[in-house]
Amino acid sequence: xxxxxxxxxxxxxxxxxxxxxxxxxxxxxxxxxxxxxxxxxxxxxxxxxxxxxxxxxxxxxxxxxxxxxxxxxxxxxxxxxxxxxxxxxxxxxxxxxxxxxxxxxxxxxxxxxxxxxxxxxx
Numbered sequence: 001x002x003x004x005x006x007x008x009x010x011x012x013x014x015x016x017x018x019x020x021x022x023x024x025x026x027x028x029x030x031x032x033x034x035x036x037x038x039x040x041x042x043x044x045x046x047x048x049x050x051x052x053x054x055x056x057x058x059x060x061x062x063x064x065x066x067x068x069x070x071x072x073x074x075x076x077x078x079x080x081x082x083x084x085x086x087x088x089x090x091x092x093x094x095x096x097x098x099x100x101x102x103x104x105x106x107x108x109x110x111x112x113x114x115x116x117x118x119x120x121x122x
């Protein structure tokens with residue numbers, strides 16, 4: 001069974017999440033719309049998880065940035081996905097780690113899905 005946990009102290013929980021999952025291969029997508037009229041946009045597949053940042057400054061809902069890739073070589077691919085107006089975050093944990101990830105819902109009703117691939121517990 002997959003356990004979904006709602007996080008209220010986003011900055012600390014996501015910092016720990018980032019540290020525990022550093023360099024794991026990812027899939028990143030965004031789902032928009034209502035059930036029956038949902039659109040999905042898969043943005044990337046396979047880049048390593050580099051980190052996550054939460055900006056709670058200012059008025060309104062926080063902004064979360066998901067950083068992917070490695071920048072140690074000049075030809076390395078990197079990507080930053082920004083979610084503005086964050087309403088909720090859910091860290092998803094599965095017993096064997098095969099479906100671990102993060103779900104971020106924004107004020108527009110879209111959900112960003114970050115999932116980890118090729119889990120190797122070694």
